[in-house]
Amino acid sequence: MKRFWWLICLGVANGLAHAQTAPGACGEPLALEAPPGSTLRYAFQPPSGTAAPVTLLLLPGGHGFLDLDAKGCARKLKGNSLVRSLPIFQAAGFGTALLDAPVGFQGEDGLGGYRIDPHHAQDIGRVIVDLRARTGGAVWVLGTSRGAISAVNATSRLSGEAAPDGVVLSSALMAGQPGARKSWVAHSVFDLPLENIRQPVLVLGHAADTCVRSPASLMDRITARTQGVREQLVTVTGGPGGAQLSSVDACEGRSPHGFVEQEAEVAAGIARFVRGGRY
Template sequence: MSGRLAWRWLRAAPLVSALTLAFVLAAASSLAHAQSTPRVVDIPTRPGVTQRFLFIAPAAPKAVAILYAGGHGGLQLDPQGSFGWGANNFLVRSRMLFVNDGVAVAVIDAPSDRQAPPYLDGFRFTPEHAADARAVIAWLRGQLHVPVWLVGTSRGTQSVAAIAIALAKDDASHDAGPDGIVLTSTILRENRGGDPVTGMNLAALKIPVLVVHNKDDACKVCPVAETDTLMQKLTQAPRTKLTLVSGGASRGDPCGAFAYHGFNGIESDVVHGITAWMLAP
């Protein structure tokens, strides 16, 4: 190689190196994105019943979160992964934040025998709801071999707490229930029948429990002042934490998705806090 050619090669080397690095990073990003392609899954749960959920997993998941929306919970998820209802729900709209933090998600719809009003209303406390969750937990453990968490928001917290309590009671082998639960914007009072989360047998929970609440939540069934009562009832949980957040914006129904109740404007901070606590050693 002549001196002039060598000089040109040396001058170009940093550019070649930079281009190579950019290519590698782009390829890695593309691979991660491909691994996170949403997939609609239907699994059998009870006789003649299937449970549908939207499944998204990063390339190397560290845990998986089963997400329970609030309201009536009937997401009307179609085979292509579109939501007929609930797309704006805090957990539903924030699902990719979990994935980006290394946590796979299963966004739960109502089961096949509850695909019409009232959907999950009046069903969240039933043995059938717990049986559906048991099947989803088993499927996810078989697929990913990582810890499985239940995460609920608003009326989804009633599902999460009721399921965890039911599976703890029935779980002699300690592998049917979740490894931990997260309650966000917890139902602390009830005006539709059934129990608020504070009315359940929370002492039966022997798994980690994280509670996240907005200090400014104005939803009448989620008064922040009663979160202390909730924490005091978690007497057997090996690890608990109450996280009170603030900020964001509020519009519309104070119990709605874009109120403080739905962590509007602070979704990223809230989810990062949840995943950091879930994945802590």
């Protein structure tokens, strides 16, 4: 049955991935004002076919600047695992909100050191409140790679209607580089108050991820500090591997770090956890 479900998801993913350039395939581009004088843009696709709507707020890694086009599709970071998985989540009935970097953080460094800033958490909270108003349902935050820092920032700092209902961290940045030319390169999820997180927490990593920033062996340090009402650690195996990748490519999306060629399998596991089950 598990393999059957995986094959179904893979077929849906392949079909919808080719449809991303069609009008409305990625989501409706929306904008929110965020002081002081900034604008938050995200691509929104409402949930479908479920009595209990859930929207996934997707926070890609890298510099975080997606450069969303008029159809809500990313012109940058197309290889990011969450960007690639967008049609799979939508086909599973989830709403999706693909969040772009705000105005003022769209240069070479993108979000950079802003990922650990309390104001960044507030930005994400504004989007969560907007999504709740639009859907009347739950909102989960999914952050991958450097985007996991943003997800932890929001989940650990926000409260009330601005707080997410749960968090999924994949290939989280757990090992920074102290002394780097740019100070924010040293940041990791451990720079944030993980102990404040009470929501359900799913932490994913890949056994073959050779990115020095996201060793799967450190994942248990995350849940050792979080206080989630429901928590699960998952180490994914399989896929094409990445032993021959350079140190830079090992941290890119089209590698085990981004669960390449396993997108449907990983998305199905995330869906099960979000809906109250086990990965």
